[in-house]
Amino acid sequence: MFKNGNVTVMVSDLHRAVEFYVGTLGLKLQYEVPGQWAQVEAPGLTIGLHPAGEDTPQPGKSDSLSIGFEVEDIAAAAEALQAKGIVFAPIVDEKSTKLAFFNDPDGNPLYLAEVK
DSSP states (O other): OOOOOOEEEEESOHHHHHIIIIIITOOEEEEEETTTEEEEEETTEEEEEEEOOTTSOOTTOOTTOOEEEEOSOHHHHHHHHHTTTOOOOOOEEOSSEEEEEEEOTTOOEEEEEEEO
C-alpha cells in the first residue's frame, strides 16, 4: 500500500535549512526544488524541508514532533557536532538509551540516541 514516507519539517529559510541538514549534520541531499522543497536522507529516514507560509504550521512550534538520529557513540557524535556550533542540552542517560537533544536553526527539536 505505501511506497515511501518522510518527515516534513517546516522551515523559515530553505537555503539555511539545507546548509544545516546537509553541511552541518552531513546528511545527503536527495533533491531540491529551489525555494519550494528539499529532501535529505539519513539512514532509514527521509526528511522533507518545506518553507513555511501563511497557511502552514510555523517552524519550531511543534513539541509533539522530533527527529532522532541513532549513533554508535553519543559523546563522540555530540562532540563532533558541537565543533560545528550545535548546542546540546545535557546528555540524558536512561536505562537503555542515552539521548542528546538539540535544535535546528528554526528551533525544531532533534536528538541523538545511543542504544545500550
